Amino acid sequence: MRNSKIFRALKISLCLLVIFSLSACDAIKRDVTVIKLGHGLDTSHPVHEAMLYMGERAKEKSNGSIEIDIYPNQQLGSERESLELLQIGSLGMTKVSTGVLENFIPSLKVFGLPFLFRDREHRFKVLESELGEKLLNDGLGKRLKGLTFYDAGSRSFYGKEPMESPEDLEGLKLRVMESNTAMNMVKMLGGSPTPIAWGELYTALQQGIVDGAENNLPSFYLSRHYEVCKYYMVDEHTALPDELLISTMVWDKLSEEEKVWLKEAAMESSEYEKKLWREAELEALEEIQKAGVKVTYPDKEDFREMVQPMYEEFSKDPEMKKIIEAIQAVK
Template identity: 60%
Template structure:
């Protein structure tokens, strides 16, 4: 038992050191996320890495790994908690599974306008919500605007809730998102974003819901011919850092 404990401690130590390794005085942090390289949020994170290097005179190097190279959003959050990953960007809907208060973003029509949304992000309540993640071994740094989410489908447009009946709709791994789709008459099917294209092709799901940039950069339009602009939720992305690295 003692040997097992020693091995576990050693293993976790290696993971922690690997998330922010230091060579020749240079600190290195990895950011993992699930979006395509052409997505605006990925481009923003690349800019963050560039500015961090400039501001630190090359002493801080941030490497960005897109397209789930380091795992799904849920997996990246789990790696963040134990310190084996330095930073990640996830949807607030997925973060709900770790920090329950973030479920507010998955409620329909919460924000009256973009101005209302941005005002909340900059408010004390919005900032406190970011900091509340610390008790879960991660720290929220900022919100990324992820636009508004709408339904897109293969066979027909979604003009009323009745049009969702009998359709398997991909949702994020968010209990609130699942309840929303089911309440509207659809059959919520949570699957990984990276598996969605093939899932649509194979008929695992009949449609999904996301913002226009993600719909375009993922090339889901090749499978789904109907994008119904209902903008039922405005779920932001959240940039987080492991408290192991932060502290």
């Protein structure tokens, strides 16, 4: 445990060194606000493309006075490390899954509840409502301001052995994010949850460290996990959105006009990403089937019944119960 903490501290220190070195190059841009955005996605991912679009829109709206430099593929750290760098103001922006973010902002663990949304339309209505805006701002006390949510589709299970029902998950070692909610869900479905960094998962699947995982279709395809796992079960248990965040230490230094430009650019990129995401889902489904992956569509009611105790547990917290009821009330 101690060695793990030392390694993590060294890794963060290295990320800081890289960021500070990059910052020195920006010193000559005296009339330009340069914001560094680090994330862990591949450059072909729809969310990365949406963030590039956001950067273009912010630059246009500000007449070139706002520039967003984007560093993908965990160049500046993992999701958790990027969040920690935001909190101390060493990194300007990042994109993380709300599954990881729940460790920093407890209210967001609501998104980890299985079958929370009725359908895709309901999900968007919630994320774009006053409730969605409130959830974006729930991290202000942690120096994290949410600017927008990005669609990350629905997550489903995949593995090396046939999957057609919850019974097929029994006893399997399944990779999950660093999320207590995700781990509890897998336990209720009979699996053994194993947190592993996304970048290390392909090797873990190859070497049999885990038997399978759960994620959305584009991520399953772009990560090439279909080369190892030939079974994808579309149970769509959760729909965890990604969240685009900015450090409040950076946000507070922006002028009111700059804040408006950046917020508008972020929201426009979210709309743009919806279309990209839908196209990516259809492409991924077609390509993995071409690669020999067997895609199955189980009865979701079997899953709903097994995870119902999670709702009962969440409802013991008055604030969480209020959020769940508010989401369910959105028509």
